[in-house]
Amino acid sequence: MSRILVTYRLSCSNEAEAADFARAIAREQTVEVPPGVGGDALQARVMGRVQEVERVRPGRGAGASGDPGADPRLAPALETGAQDAGCFHVRIGYPLEATGAELTQILNVLYGNISLMGGVRVVDLDLPPAVLHALPGPRFGVGGIRALTGAATRPMVCAAIKPLGLSSAELAGLAATFARAGVDFVKDDHGLAEQPAAPFAERVEVVADAVAEANAATGGRTQYLPNVTGALDTLEERLERVVAAGLAGVLISPGLTGMDAVRWIAAGPRELAVMAHPAFAQTAPGRSDGIAPEVLLGTLYRVAGADMVIYPNLGGRFGWTEEACRRISERLRQPLEQARQPRATTRHAPPSHRPRNHIRRALPTPAGGMKVADAADCFARYGPDTVLLIGGNLLMQKDLEGAARRLVEAAAVVGAEAGEAGP
Amino acid sequence: MSRILVTYRLSCSNEAEAADFARAIAREQTVEVPPGVGGDALQARVMGRVQEVERVRPGRGAGASGDPGADPRLAPALETGAQDAGCFHVRIGYPLEATGAELTQILNVLYGNISLMGGVRVVDLDLPPAVLHALPGPRFGVGGIRALTGAATRPMVCAAIKPLGLSSAELAGLAATFARAGVDFVKDDHGLAEQPAAPFAERVEVVADAVAEANAATGGRTQYLPNVTGALDTLEERLERVVAAGLAGVLISPGLTGMDAVRWIAAGPRELAVMAHPAFAQTAPGRSDGIAPEVLLGTLYRVAGADMVIYPNLGGRFGWTEEACRRISERLRQPLEQARQPRATTRHAPPSHRPRNHIRRALPTPAGGMKVADAADCFARYGPDTVLLIGGNLLMQKDLEGAARRLVEAAAVVGAEAGEAGP
Numbered sequence: 001m002s003r004i005l006v007t008y009r010l011s012c013s014n015e016a017e018a019a020d021f022a023r024a025i026a027r028e029q030t031v032e033v034p035p036g037v038g039g040d041a042l043q044a045r046v047m048g049r050v051q052e053v054e055r056v057r058p059g060r061g062a063g064a065s066g067d068p069g070a071d072p073r074l075a076p077a078l079e080t081g082a083q084d085a086g087c088f089h090v091r092i093g094y095p096l097e098a099t100g101a102e103l104t105q106i107l108n109v110l111y112g113n114i115s116l117m118g119g120v121r122v123v124d125l126d127l128p129p130a131v132l133h134a135l136p137g138p139r140f141g142v143g144g145i146r147a148l149t150g151a152a153t154r155p156m157v158c159a160a161i162k163p164l165g166l167s168s169a170e171l172a173g174l175a176a177t178f179a180r181a182g183v184d185f186v187k188d189d190h191g192l193a194e195q196p197a198a199p200f201a202e203r204v205e206v207v208a209d210a211v212a213e214a215n216a217a218t219g220g221r222t223q224y225l226p227n228v229t230g231a232l233d234t235l236e237e238r239l240e241r242v243v244a245a246g247l248a249g250v251l252i253s254p255g256l257t258g259m260d261a262v263r264w265i266a267a268g269p270r271e272l273a274v275m276a277h278p279a280f281a282q283t284a285p286g287r288s289d290g291i292a293p294e295v296l297l298g299t300l301y302r303v304a305g306a307d308m309v310i311y312p313n314l315g316g317r318f319g320w321t322e323e324a325c326r327r328i329s330e331r332l333r334q335p336l337e338q339a340r341q342p343r344a345t346t347r348h349a350p351p352s353h354r355p356r357n358h359i360r361r362a363l364p365t366p367a368g369g370m371k372v373a374d375a376a377d378c379f380a381r382y383g384p385d386t387v388l389l390i391g392g393n394l395l396m397q398k399d400l401e402g403a404a405r406r407l408v409e410a411a412a413v414v415g416a417e418a419g420e421a422g423p
Numbered sequence: 424m425s426r427i428l429v430t431y432r433l434s435c436s437n438e439a440e441a442a443d444f445a446r447a448i449a450r451e452q453t454v455e456v457p458p459g460v461g462g463d464a465l466q467a468r469v470m471g472r473v474q475e476v477e478r479v480r481p482g483r484g485a486g487a488s489g490d491p492g493a494d495p496r497l498a499p500a501l502e503t504g505a506q507d508a509g510c511f512h513v514r515i516g517y518p519l520e521a522t523g524a525e526l527t528q529i530l531n532v533l534y535g536n537i538s539l540m541g542g543v544r545v546v547d548l549d550l551p552p553a554v555l556h557a558l559p560g561p562r563f564g565v566g567g568i569r570a571l572t573g574a575a576t577r578p579m580v581c582a583a584i585k586p587l588g589l590s591s592a593e594l595a596g597l598a599a600t601f602a603r604a605g606v607d608f609v610k611d612d613h614g615l616a617e618q619p620a621a622p623f624a625e626r627v628e629v630v631a632d633a634v635a636e637a638n639a640a641t642g643g644r645t646q647y648l649p650n651v652t653g654a655l656d657t658l659e660e661r662l663e664r665v666v667a668a669g670l671a672g673v674l675i676s677p678g679l680t681g682m683d684a685v686r687w688i689a690a691g692p693r694e695l696a697v698m699a700h701p702a703f704a705q706t707a708p709g710r711s712d713g714i715a716p717e718v719l720l721g722t723l724y725r726v727a728g729a730d731m732v733i734y735p736n737l738g739g740r741f742g743w744t745e746e747a748c749r750r751i752s753e754r755l756r757q758p759l760e761q762a763r764q765p766r767a768t769t770r771h772a773p774p775s776h777r778p779r780n781h782i783r784r785a786l787p788t789p790a791g792g793m794k795v796a797d798a799a800d801c802f803a804r805y806g807p808d809t810v811l812l813i814g815g816n817l818l819m820q821k822d823l824e825g826a827a828r829r830l831v832e833a834a835a836v837v838g839a840e841a842g843e844a845g846p
Binding site: 024028029030031032033034036037038042043045046097098099100101102103104105107108109111112113115116117118162163164165166189190191193194195196197229230231232233235253255256257258260261263264268278279280281282283284286287289290312317318319320368391392393395396 | 447451452453454455456457459460461465466468469520521522523524525526527528530531532534535536538539540541585586587588589612613614616617618619620652653654655656658676678679680681683684686687691701702703704705706707709710712713735740741742743791814815816818819
């Protein structure tokens with residue numbers, strides 16, 4: 001029977017305690033009643049089942065910062081605690097009868113009530129074919145985004161228009177500069193919402209016109225992504241304005257709108273690409289609570305429908321680890337139909353029967369205090385199927401257009417090495 | 424100038440470091456660009472301003488568990504860290520020009536990007552009049568909910584229908600039993616979504632009919648609250664079905680739908696009361712990250728529009744502290760126009776000019792492993808303006824109707840003591 005498999009990391013003093021805690025979670029997240037209520041048969045049918053309880057051995061993949069001496073492919077591909085003592089991984093399988101196919105209820109079973117407890121962290125998630133069929137995944141995916149920008153094999157570059165407080169005309173001026181330089185994407189700052197200085201309806205129209213004009217002049221294909229994060233009952237109207245302005249995608253912060261807003265856009269009637277921003281996502285490497293960044297940003301945002309997922313790159317001002325960034329980028333791009341390699345410690349490794357290519361690959365979009373000078377390093381780290389987002393550091397360059405153009409050229413070099421002529 | 428005042432708790436080694444971190448947050452959450460970008464005048468206008476940096480002195484209100492030897496009213500009404508060493512409270516004032524009046528952007532400025540950093544926790548929030556005017560707050564409030572249930576002064580009682588996996592008819596049977604016993608509210612389990620066993624449209628109709636029939640037989644006024652948490656593009660349709668079924672309120676989990684869904688319902692055209700469930704709220708006492716429970720559940724859920732807010736009561740299976748529960752219940756019910764008492768340590772205590780009673784009072788709804796036998800204690804703790812929610816423990820009683828009736832009687836005793844004749 002196909003189940004949603006969730007691996008939690010628990011802080012417990014011994015294996016028996018971890019097993020008890022795991023059973024309590026399996027109950028809490030589904031029936032949420034004491035044994036017997038509703039009948040034993042029903043409980044057996046809909047409750048989560050503990051499939052594995054494993055002590056995370058010290059020294060094996062220890063620490064979210066990675067162990068430079070070990071091959072990470074030999075370690076379990078799961079974030080482990082900074083202190084391994086008393087750290088357990090438990091795997092629980094939830095039946096689809098408990099979730100249905102709605103994303104909100106899948107998230108509820110994954111981490112609903114236990115998000116109010118201490119010492120429980122979601123470190124892995126494996127979604128069965130029925131769930132992958134019910135969720136849209138990226139509408140464009142890597143191939144669709146490349147078709148949109150015309151970047152056949154090279155990495156892509158994204159700039160941001162900000163700070164908030166600028167007028168729509170001023171933001172449009174920045175966008176036009178970036179478009180003339182040939183960046184692939186110009187995104188709204190995620191803080192551009194409905195402020196009086198540049199309200200959504202006005203901003204979308206004015207900035208879209210400026211980018212279109214620059215594109216017409218250069219023959220370029222810069223895509224402007226307005227931020228549609230806002231009042232949920234205005235989302236349809238905002239999407240309509242985006243389409244009316246001739247744009248092909250949007251920016252949204254699923255932590256603020258609810259993740260289902262991404263699915264709504266990706267599954268909806270409008271052909272819009274989605275770039276997801278992690279604001280209010282409440283995730284970071286190394287915490288003992290929450291959802292690990294690679295599960296939230298790498299798996300969930302992708303299956304919900306994000307074509308591009310922004311996350312804080314290592315070396316920026318957020319202190320994210322190399323390991324976390326690597327895992328996010330891997331999960332965004334790995335085939336979701338791939339048969340899972342059974343781990344040596346797995347007692348019950350379920351077979352995988354996913355249809356091929358059901359969920360498209362998404363583009364890692366590292367950001368967060370990246371510097372223009374870091375571009376080559378970033379391309380080397382993440383490879384060509386990447387969108388590099390540089391915000392504030394680009395805006396502080398004296399020759400904005402020149403600096404943006406150098407970024408695009410750095411991407412073209414990678415493309416040329418990968419066999420493409422560049423833009 | 425009126426600002427949104429946010430107090431963060433930071434882990435820092437000294438005051439200078441805390442002040443630096445505070446300034447970095449004030450920038451990160453607003454302009455998110457280096458100094459100078461966009462112009463100094465603009466940055467001065469829209470950036471957050473650090474108004475206070477205070478070392479949290481050890482032994483003063485130390486620990487979220489409260490200090491039984493101290494009068495909590497003399498301590499700062501803020502959650503402090505379990506370990507006070509290197510713990511600072513910094514207060515930042517954000518201008519409304521940075522937020523506008525949309526709830527999503529207010530949350531983004533409050534905790535958007537910094538939710539991806541370690542060691543930053545939101546421990547207080549003070550919303551200025553302009554924001555309180557823009558948000559609906561509870562549509563019913565304490566008075567409106569009492570008018571709905573007919574409970575003039577007594578505490579109210581809520582039961583839950585579950586577990587998921589039961590059919591709509593079985594859930595309706597439970598609801599009818601609770602209604603015959605005279606409970607004030609019967610709510611869907613927060614895990615009842617769109618599962619095949621009891622899909623939303625069918626469940627709402629069947630359960631509403633059963634409760635209406637029981638009410639007609641007893642002359643009671645039990646209110647059924649279906650769970651509308653689900654796909655966001657079906658929310659309107661679900662609300663329409665709730666109204667069509669003759670119901671007066673709904674249950675929703677803002678952590679799953681996005682908090683703006685609460686505002687959408689509370690500010691919308693339908694006269695529906697809102698009970699908010701904390702699933703996926705990702706908050707708990709004693710963490711070093713996140714939003715403190717009293718700010719999230721006590722202030723934000725209320726101003727967004729929740730009439731009743733569920734939270735894990737102390738003594739249940741979630742391990743929440745007495746102090747956290749007290750603070751949540753206080754914030755849900757305290758007048759929001761009340762002038763803030765300047766704290767002795769406050770350098771800049773802004774005057775308050777809130778209109779009287781703009782935001783209605785909401786009802787604490789303690790739950791989470793509460794036992795039938797705990798009812799009297801709970802009423803004594805929280806007072807009459809409370810909805811006591813007992814889920815699984817009530818369902819495991821052999822004489823379900825009798826146990827539910829005893830709960831209602833316990834509430835009536837409190838009401839009689841408060842000068843009401845009881846139901």
